[in-house]
Amino acid sequence: MSALRPLAPHPEAAELRRWKLDSFGELRDLRAALREAIKHHTDETDDLFDRMAVVATELATNALRHGLPPTEVVLLRHDERLILDVADHDLGTLPEIAADRPLGAGGLGLQLTKTFAIDVGWYRTDLTKHVWASFPS
Known part of the structure; x- marks a missing residue:
């Protein structure tokens, strides 16, 4: 297992949209x-959406499965980047990449995130733990 680097995304990023999830059915x-x-905030390509949808689903699934509800997903923009920030309320666990887990055993969400995003990190606030990923827009 390896940990993500602890780093908050760009603090000056503008919030574009926010979602609160309480169940897997809301994915x-x-x-x-x-x-x-x-579509509203970029010249969307299907490839960008596909990569961001996989990452949003994986990070939100991890938060719903391993964190404390509610899960919050925020879409941010900073310069030419879109940032997905996914938070849960479990401050006691750290996000870890399951680098040596066999296929089919689960736990590949953060690996996929690192593959599809150009930058990935995590941070904590007083109430929430966040994992974020950024994409060129």
Whole structure:
């Protein structure tokens, strides 16, 4: 296992959209709303949406499965980057990349995130733990 680097995303990033999730059933609505938000704020390509949808789903699934509800997903913009920031309320666990886990054993969400995003990190506030990923827009 390896840990993500502890680093907050750009503090001057502007919030574009926010979603609160309480269950896995809300992931489908998240993906649809994310597509609309990306279309509204960029010259969206299907590739950008596909990469961001996978990452949003993986990070939100991790937060729902391993964190404390509610899960919060925020879409941010900083310069030419879109940033997904996913938070839960479990401050006691750190996000770790399952680098040596066999295929089919689960735990590949952060590996996929590192593959599809150009930058990934995590940080804590007094109430929440966040994992974020940025993408060129």
